[in-house]
Amino acid sequence: xxxxxxxxxxxxxxxxxxVAAHMRSVNPMMQDWGMEILEVTPGYARLAMTVRPDMxxxxxTCHGGITFAFADMCLGIAANSYNVCSVTASSDVQFLAPxxxxxxxxxxxxxxxxxxxxxxxxARVENGEGAPFILVRARFRIIGGPVVPARGG
Amino acid sequence: xxxxxxxxxxxxxxxxxxVAAHMRSVNPMMQDWGMEILEVTPGYARLAMTVRPDMxxxxxTCHGGITFAFADMCLGIAANSYNVCSVTASSDVQFLAPxxxxxxxxxxxxxxxxxxxxxxxxARVENGEGAPFILVRARFRIIGGPVVPARGG
Amino acid sequence: xxxxxxxxxxxxxxxxxxVAAHMRSVNPMMQDWGMEILEVTPGYARLAMTVRPDMxxxxxTCHGGITFAFADMCLGIAANSYNVCSVTASSDVQFLAPxxxxxxxxxxxxxxxxxxxxxxxxARVENGEGAPFILVRARFRIIGGPVVPARGG
Amino acid sequence: xxxxxxxxxxxxxxxxxxVAAHMRSVNPMMQDWGMEILEVTPGYARLAMTVRPDMxxxxxTCHGGITFAFADMCLGIAANSYNVCSVTASSDVQFLAPxxxxxxxxxxxxxxxxxxxxxxxxARVENGEGAPFILVRARFRIIGGPVVPARGG
Numbered sequence: 001x002x003x004x005x006x007x008x009x010x011x012x013x014x015x016x017x018x019v020a021a022h023m024r025s026v027n028p029m030m031q032d033w034g035m036e037i038l039e040v041t042p043g044y045a046r047l048a049m050t051v052r053p054d055m056x057x058x059x060x061t062c063h064g065g066i067t068f069a070f071a072d073m074c075l076g077i078a079a080n081s082y083n084v085c086s087v088t089a090s091s092d093v094q095f096l097a098p099x100x101x102x103x104x105x106x107x108x109x110x111x112x113x114x115x116x117x118x119x120x121x122x123a124r125v126e127n128g129e130g131a132p133f134i135l136v137r138a139r140f141r142i143i144g145g146p147v148v149p150a151r152g153g
Numbered sequence: 154x155x156x157x158x159x160x161x162x163x164x165x166x167x168x169x170x171x172v173a174a175h176m177r178s179v180n181p182m183m184q185d186w187g188m189e190i191l192e193v194t195p196g197y198a199r200l201a202m203t204v205r206p207d208m209x210x211x212x213x214t215c216h217g218g219i220t221f222a223f224a225d226m227c228l229g230i231a232a233n234s235y236n237v238c239s240v241t242a243s244s245d246v247q248f249l250a251p252x253x254x255x256x257x258x259x260x261x262x263x264x265x266x267x268x269x270x271x272x273x274x275x276a277r278v279e280n281g282e283g284a285p286f287i288l289v290r291a292r293f294r295i296i297g298g299p300v301v302p303a304r305g306g
Numbered sequence: 307x308x309x310x311x312x313x314x315x316x317x318x319x320x321x322x323x324x325v326a327a328h329m330r331s332v333n334p335m336m337q338d339w340g341m342e343i344l345e346v347t348p349g350y351a352r353l354a355m356t357v358r359p360d361m362x363x364x365x366x367t368c369h370g371g372i373t374f375a376f377a378d379m380c381l382g383i384a385a386n387s388y389n390v391c392s393v394t395a396s397s398d399v400q401f402l403a404p405x406x407x408x409x410x411x412x413x414x415x416x417x418x419x420x421x422x423x424x425x426x427x428x429a430r431v432e433n434g435e436g437a438p439f440i441l442v443r444a445r446f447r448i449i450g451g452p453v454v455p456a457r458g459g
Numbered sequence: 460x461x462x463x464x465x466x467x468x469x470x471x472x473x474x475x476x477x478v479a480a481h482m483r484s485v486n487p488m489m490q491d492w493g494m495e496i497l498e499v500t501p502g503y504a505r506l507a508m509t510v511r512p513d514m515x516x517x518x519x520t521c522h523g524g525i526t527f528a529f530a531d532m533c534l535g536i537a538a539n540s541y542n543v544c545s546v547t548a549s550s551d552v553q554f555l556a557p558x559x560x561x562x563x564x565x566x567x568x569x570x571x572x573x574x575x576x577x578x579x580x581x582a583r584v585e586n587g588e589g590a591p592f593i594l595v596r597a598r599f600r601i602i603g604g605p606v607v608p609a610r611g612g
Contacts, residue, residue: 328517329517332515332517332519333515333516333517333522334512334513334514334515335514335515335522335524335525338513359487360487360491361487361488362485362486362487362488363486363535364481364482364485364486364535364539364544364606365544365546366485369486369488369528369531370528370531370546370547371488371524371525371527371528371529371531371532372488372524372528374524374527374528374531374550375522375523375524375525375527375528376524378522378523378524378527379524382516382517386517391517391518393518393523393554393557394523394554395553395554396551396552396553396554397527397550397551397552398549398550398551398552399549399550399551399552400548400549401546401547401548401549404546453517
């Protein structure tokens with residue numbers, strides 16, 4: 001492994017996209033629901049998913065619990081993109097519009113503020129034209145330790 | 154159908170438990186995840202579910218999105234118990250502790266306040282000893298119309 | 307000072323009402339706005355305040371910021387009732403109805419769950435007949451140390 | 460008054476800054492606490508205020524209720540900048556750090572999404588170097604009607 005300055009954490013050797021790929025491999029939900037990772041950079045994630053009839057709520061549209069879980073996955077990938085373990089501590093969720101079956105939703109998560117113990121991340125799930133379905137603001141607690149062990153040599 | 158006073162809505166002929174059973178029949182998530190309906194009364198619901206490895210998050214415990222979806226289902230059953238269609242408009246979610254695989258979680262939803270257009274409901278998901286895993290406060294928008302059509306004759 | 311068992315914190319010698327009275331003495335807002343302490347027990351507080359024209363918002367009713375501040379004060383007194391310093395970390399606030407000038411509002415704060423590092427408290431501000439104006443759910447971070455030093459000898 | 464197209468609301472003749480100035484004139488809180496209006500554009504507001512000892516909480520820093528009220532005022536000015544009456548319906552508040560007396564805080568409110576009935580606005584209150592003290596996400600209900608009557612003639 002290449003020598004790195006002391007102040008740069010070893011886990012930095014793992015890229016945001018590698019962390020996301022690892023997360024996809026261990027989250028059955030991401031595979032079962034067909035979540036696609038479109039883009040991951042430090043503190044940012046963009047995913048896609050197509051809403052299916054087996055995700056139905058009582059009223060024949062996408063279940064809010066599933067929409068939230070998709071947004072939470074986007075947020076989790078953004079929050080863990082530094083390869084430092086972070087878990088959702090709280091979420092404020094606003095449901096704006098129902099999502100019809102067959103819709104390919106895009107989930108975008110961005111970092112609002114990150115301190116030593118907590119990080120705040122915002123997500124929106126929207127359709128292809130940018131019309132939002134839900135907005136989520138989440139606090140992540142930074143628990144530390146790498147998500148993916150650094151490649152050693 | 155029996156004559157009823159004008160001020161009593163027709164949908165009152167359907168019991169809270171019948172509404173919940175209907176909701177279970179049309180929500181694939183409730184069946185796929187093995188949610189059990191333990192008790193439903195007006196404005197109140199108690200459900201159970203056992204956490205499985207295929208509900209895993211990145212850290213080997215129950216995915217927060219799935220825990221939320223379970224709580225949201227409890228809230229939805231409580232909010233729709235009057236057989237008047239109500240949908241989640243917003244949620245405040247507090248994650249208190251991780252849930253190990255194999256845990257049989259209990260979800261309790263109660264009504265805090267119900268006005269003409271909005272209802273507020275609180276849920277907690279806990280283990281068998283009453284230790285909470287998450288707390289949710291939700292606003293439901295009352296959109297009207299019956300969840301289950303009244304039995305005619 | 308009387309000898310007490312080792313496992314009983316020294317600050318327990320100070321009652322919830324004494325903590326509340328101390329808080330009133332150091333919070334100018336409580337005095338300026340005429341907040342009355344009606345009842346304080348461990349994890350619980352009930353206060354009153356009369357809404358004045360100098361608390362106006364743009365629309366000629368009580369400013370939401372002032373209503374929140376009153377609710378937050380109720381929550382703070384409930385959260386600090388054990389005489390262990392606790393500060394508001396987050397709040398979910400739902401505004402249900404405007405408050406006319408001259409209304410004597412009652413604020414009730416109760417404890418939902420208290421762990422070693424965080425406590426969750428719910429407040430409602432209502433009129434004399436129990437009709438709610440706002441609902442608040444707050445997380446308090448328990449920072450430790452006494453609010454009021456124990457009476458020594 | 461100049462003729463305007465039918466699809467342009469009459470209240471558009473009033474600028475965001477004029478709406479904000481009107482709001483300041485009818486909100487005693489803005490005057491009593493010395494809030495300065497720095498900048499207002501459609502869906503955006505930036506205000507300043509200096510924290511004083513009479514704004515104290517129990518712990519000798521700015522009371523969270525007062526910090527929230529300041530943030531809510533920034534949000535209200537951003538939400539009403541179109542000169543269409545809008546009131547706070549709910550808020551998610553995250554307190555990040557205590558504010559010492561004497562701090563000149565800056566409050567920034569921006570629009571996240573605005574639909575026909577609701578608008579979502581985010582605020583942050585920070586010090587001169589951009590370090591945030593609190594984050595607020597608010598839903599405003601658009602109740603309609605002008606905040607300031609259009610100048611007729």
